[in-house]
Amino acid sequence: MLNRRGALATFVTGLLASSLSRQAKAETGPMADPTEIIDLWPAGPPGGGAVTAVETLTERAAPGGLRDRALSHIRKPTLIVFRPKTPNGAAVVLTPGGGYERVVLDKEGYETARWLAGRGYTCFVLFYRMPGDGWTSGPDAPLQDAQRGLRLVRSRAAAMGFSPDRIAIMGFSAGGHVAASLTTRFAAQVYERIDAADDLSARPSLSALVYPVITMDPTFMHAGSRKQLLGAAPTPAQIDLYSPERQVTAELPPVFLLHAADDKAVPVENTLAMFTALKAKAIPTEMHVFEEGGHGFGLRFTKDKPVAAWPGLFETFAKRHGL
Template sequence: MPTRLLDALPAAFPIWPDAPPGGQPSQLQESASQKPGNILSVRGVSIPTLTPFLPEHPNGSSIIVIPGGAYSQLVFDKEGSEIALWLNQYGITAFVLKHRLPVEGHADDYLVALQDVQRAIRLTRAHSKDLGLDASKIGVLGASSGGHLAATAGTRFSSQCYTPVDQIDSFSARPDFMLLLYGAYTGNMAFNHASGEQLFFPEAVKNRLYAEFIPSAQVSADTPPALLIAAGNDDRVSPENSTALFLALHQAGVPAQLQIFDDGGHGFALRSPDTCTFAAWPAACIDWLRRHELISAN
């Protein structure tokens, strides 16, 4: 597999026992490349995996980290492994999800990413005891399109989007909490406050994905607690996406916190310059995790 750039990471493991559901295109070939801005881009995923990042002193909490990349690539380091290593510092076991991309010709096209994140949550929960994890403290953290996918996991966990393949699929796909960074939660063309990137996608499958999965319109009282992070000057995904989802959570009685920082733009993750107010989001996140007893108060 031509993914030598990934060799320095911990060993990944597949989330499906055989070929995943959704109809794989025969020509799909995984690749990893270094993009401008020192970004590791992964495409062509046919075997979805979780890459574990284990803390020195685990506290039982775990988070599935979902990289962004506009559903056309996975920004695997900046919005994946770097965040996982940061979470490890606080005793959180992290798993970076390498999910299939809806735009790469799968028969189930817009569903495959949700299939993979549901399976990843179920797999983590099924093996939580063996891994020394608390089955009631399994969260998701997503950035950009990963934020949309994480929010979809938290609002559509009861949707049967694939036929069960084994006993693992009898476990709940509901995450216990959500950490959501600068995602598009309000759909696409139907929303007048959408940013330019949301108004039209050249790929029909991406338009369908955002039309079907609108987290702000699909919140229920069972949606897990959430922390939403955005930058006020994000010109790619309007921060009003986060505002709309926060209001929906609040109206449903779901514990939620919204942090919109003055500046930071889109897609900084942990690489924000110290001069940006957005650089304060990791501290806000750790405070939220402590108050929800997901990490130690110390």
């Protein structure tokens, strides 16, 4: 039964990848989907024997609206590659949000990757697993994918035209928690070595956390993300381990922080707490809190708002720190 379920999951994942590739080939111009895909785990992700969820791609946009796709119950984690016409020698791994129930493709993934690629960055959109789908590693499943993804990107640096010492992680919302977890727990051994790529460091050269879920503390947590990650009644030890602001050490890379004060989904206190923790350890950090912007603005919901300045602010910060 488990073998049949695994075969079904692989078949469904293959259909999804094939569908995206066919769609990309049928489209033309800068908005076409990329067809270059890197599988994270050659023999499948670790700890998936009890996983039965079926990977599902959903189009959520209203008729005539901007494309808004989401991938849920991810069974085969991947990196989707966006290559720049003129590489600047740096790379960015993107972890879009989705409340730890799904990963959004367009708003925080592909659109951001296209913007960054237009400025010379080689970009990789990470489709990471959901912690509530039954993986043996539970809340560490997304971190496993983030560590493995960063190492695979680093292992391909020379071949793809960027420096292995100039790789950033950028995460949004719950994807911001994935990025913050990688930033603080890059050295944690959360999976067994697969190949030579795993001998490389998973530490990003720079981290950007955009309206991120940070804390698991009930005072200002994002309830949905915490429930998906840790269940209904996490222990104090779990709250501590999976709250990145409590895992900050002096070994962290520079961190860029961005939030809107009127965010009603993920309280701005998440970013404030991370900033305070970083400053306490003298980590180079820059925080921008805008009066207006709400949650999930990405690039598409910033028009005529001061928060529209954020991509340029990130680029300035990144260049100042060698990226």
